[in-house]
Amino acid sequence: MADVNPVLLDEQLCFSIYSASKKFNHFYQSALAPFGLTYPQYIAMLVLWEKAPLTVHQLGERLELDSGTLTPLLKRLEKQGWVTRVRSQTDERQVLIHLTEMATTKRDEVYSRIGQCQTLLGMSSEEIDSMMTELVTVKQQLDTVSNDRLITKEVDRVN
Amino acid sequence: MADVNPVLLDEQLCFSIYSASKKFNHFYQSALAPFGLTYPQYIAMLVLWEKAPLTVHQLGERLELDSGTLTPLLKRLEKQGWVTRVRSQTDERQVLIHLTEMATTKRDEVYSRIGQCQTLLGMSSEEIDSMMTELVTVKQQLDTVSNDRLITKEVDRVN
DNA sequence: GACAATTTAATTGTATACAATACATTGGAA
DNA sequence: TTCCAATGTATTGTATACAATTAAATTGTC
Numbered sequence: 001m002a003d004v005n006p007v008l009l010d011e012q013l014c015f016s017i018y019s020a021s022k023k024f025n026h027f028y029q030s031a032l033a034p035f036g037l038t039y040p041q042y043i044a045m046l047v048l049w050e051k052a053p054l055t056v057h058q059l060g061e062r063l064e065l066d067s068g069t070l071t072p073l074l075k076r077l078e079k080q081g082w083v084t085r086v087r088s089q090t091d092e093r094q095v096l097i098h099l100t101e102m103a104t105t106k107r108d109e110v111y112s113r114i115g116q117c118q119t120l121l122g123m124s125s126e127e128i129d130s131m132m133t134e135l136v137t138v139k140q141q142l143d144t145v146s147n148d149r150l151i152t153k154e155v156d157r158v159n
Numbered sequence: 160m161a162d163v164n165p166v167l168l169d170e171q172l173c174f175s176i177y178s179a180s181k182k183f184n185h186f187y188q189s190a191l192a193p194f195g196l197t198y199p200q201y202i203a204m205l206v207l208w209e210k211a212p213l214t215v216h217q218l219g220e221r222l223e224l225d226s227g228t229l230t231p232l233l234k235r236l237e238k239q240g241w242v243t244r245v246r247s248q249t250d251e252r253q254v255l256i257h258l259t260e261m262a263t264t265k266r267d268e269v270y271s272r273i274g275q276c277q278t279l280l281g282m283s284s285e286e287i288d289s290m291m292t293e294l295v296t297v298k299q300q301l302d303t304v305s306n307d308r309l310i311t312k313e314v315d316r317v318n
Numbered sequence: 319g320a321c322a323a324t325t326t327a328a329t330t331g332t333a334t335a336c337a338a339t340a341c342a343t344t345g346g347a348a
Numbered sequence: 349t350t351c352c353a354a355t356g357t358a359t360t361g362t363a364t365a366c367a368a369t370t371a372a373a374t375t376g377t378c
Contacts, residue, residue: 004267005274009205009221013287014183016294018202019223021180022365023301024173030305040334043177046168057356062168064178067357069335076333093343093356108163115164120304123297128172131297134290135175138282142182145279146189181335199364216326226327228365235363252326252373 013138031117035110041077042110044070048083049107053096055088172297190276194269200236201269203229207242208266212255214247 009015025039032042040063047062048054054062056070063070074097077083082103088094168174184198191201199222206221207213213221215229222229233256236242241262247253 004270006208007205007270007273008209009202012202012205013282013291014180014187014198015202016291016298017176017180017183018198020294020298020301021173021176022223023298023305024176026366027301027305028173038333039173039177043168043171043174046166046171049165050167055356056358064181065334066336068337068359071358073334091344091356095357111163111166114166121297121300123172123300127293127296131290131293132172132175134286134293135179137286138280138290139175139179139182141280141282142179142186146182146186185336197363214326215328224364225366227329227367228363230328232364250326250374254327 028114028117031113032110035106035113036080037082037110040065040069040073041082044073044077045082045103045110048097048099048103053086053098055094055096057094059097187273187276190272191269194265194272195239196241196269199224199228199232200241203232203236204241204262204269207256207258207262212245212257214253214255216253218256 028042029037029039032039037045043063044059047059056067056074059074060066060070065073074083074085078085081100084098084100086096086098088096187201188196188198191198196204202222203218206218215226215233218233219225219229224232233242233244237244240259243257243259245255245257247255
């Protein structure tokens with residue numbers, strides 16, 4: 001353990017991203033307060049507004065969330081009148097998430113609100129594209145290294 | 160509500176960041192499994208390894224977390240032997256977080272492990288610097304727009 | 319020097335995340 | 349046809365996050 005470099009918080013990309021993620025969530029959650037949507041609820045609605053109905057599994061694939069997170073989240077969305085949860089007729093294991101009339105009605109109001117937020121942020125599409133491209137690269141790397149279930153052994157081997 | 164643009168999940172920078180953040184947390188949490196540290200616990204240790212003792216408040220400023228999150232997190236770190244929580248003599252309102260001997264001993268092992276993870280990710284310092292610079296800009300914008308408590312009114316005014 | 323305003327942690331309540339488990343259903347193999 | 353592995357959802361348990369409240373200690377002001 002002779003040649004070890006210190007790990008400084010301010011130099012960690014992970015923390016920069018972690019911190020930005022929390023700020024974004026807070027930003028949109030505030031902006032959507034009039035609709036009573038939390039950030040995860042909002043992105044779930046985004047997916048459903050693109051295409052509904054979807055099964056819990058399909059929704060989870062888009063959001064990268066599992067049923068342990070989605071089941072209670074969707075129950076809250078149902079209680080607040082955004083969606084209905086219906087057991088599939090053709091496959092009783094599946095639960096189909098449908099939009100309510102209220103959700104369809106409010107869609108454009110939410111879209112509009114988000115559009116205004118994006119304007120406020122004042123980022124050019126070039127800036128946004130550039131960041132998203134870089135993020136895709138990082139995420140691919142993280143997936144590759146993580147899905148490689150050898151991560152523990154790989155790291156140990158470097159020792 | 161005539162001229163509303165659809166909001167597509169895959170075009171949202173916030174989701175890209177949110178998703179990357181979760182992947183990073185999972186990546187480091189796996190890598191640190193031998194130490195039993197979660198990601199938030201790990202970044203708390205990073206700060207304390209830079210400078211300890213710190214009050215809960217000082218730690219929270221660095222991590223952008225409040226006592227509602229930190230108090231239970233620090234109790235878990237204490238239970239696992241990484242830190243001690245000591246009521247300040249000079250100001251009884253404050254709780255000082257000290258490193259244990261074990262934490263000091265294990266510091267370089269953790270630093271080394273993280274260094275290996277960074278190597279596995281294979282990003283150049285230029286790539287990392289570029290992303291972090293862009294993230295700083297986004298975060299500043301989010302802070303500016305959020306701290307501006309007029310956000311709701313501003314947005315409404317656009318209507 | 320009393321005391322209201324402020325500061326600091328802790329607590330409470332709600333909402334994610336996610337691993338692990340349980341459970342029902344389904345589709346296919348024997 | 350019967351059984352079994354796979355699939356899809358729900359549940360359980362642990363650990364964040366964070367707003368709001370409480371409680372204790374300190375400070376500024378007269």
